[in-house]
Amino acid sequence: MRADARKNYSHILDVAREVVAEHGIDASMRDIARRADVGLATLLRHFPTREALFEALLCTNLDALTQKADKLETSNAPGEALVSWFRAWVAFAQTHQGVVSLMAAAHTDTNSALYASCAAIHSASARLLLRAQAERAARADMNGDDLFGLMSALGWLVDLPSFAPRADHLVHIITSAILTNPSSNHPTVAY
Incomplete structure (x- = not known):
């Protein structure tokens, strides 16, 4: 260029x-x-396309978010890592209004300009979940698709002005449902 x-x-x-x-x-x-x-x-x-523009805008931030997952995977206890990842995702969703809908649509569309970024986020989520499940810190009856769906749903919800102030509380509720022993994992994670 x-x-x-x-x-x-x-x-x-x-x-x-x-x-x-x-x-x-x-x-x-x-x-x-x-x-x-x-x-x-x-x-x-x-x-x-609009999607190509959003891909360019989001690429740097999504790469940083994926790198955060890599660091969490090696530096935090599995339950803490999963909660920190969930929080980082929600913070990302809140700072990129409307992006969750784009990502949810691109998640299974290999022709989408956002597909690779979505796949990286999905993969990072699945790895963190599997690690937590291996340590019995997360429920065994869910998979990466379930986690991505919950993350997307919460990201969409906190994008709405009426729910944005409740983001921390909603993250706590959902991660408590995912973790097998949430009371021992949540206090060590900074809210």
């Missing part, structure tokens, strides 16, 4: 981040182009 095209690309992403922070996933591609002071054709040349 030429230097001027790379600069344009970065500028568009910076503006898109601002617009999406204000309007969530319903942000207008035309509004992003206008505020970035580029033509819609230029925006679409860099990001041919």
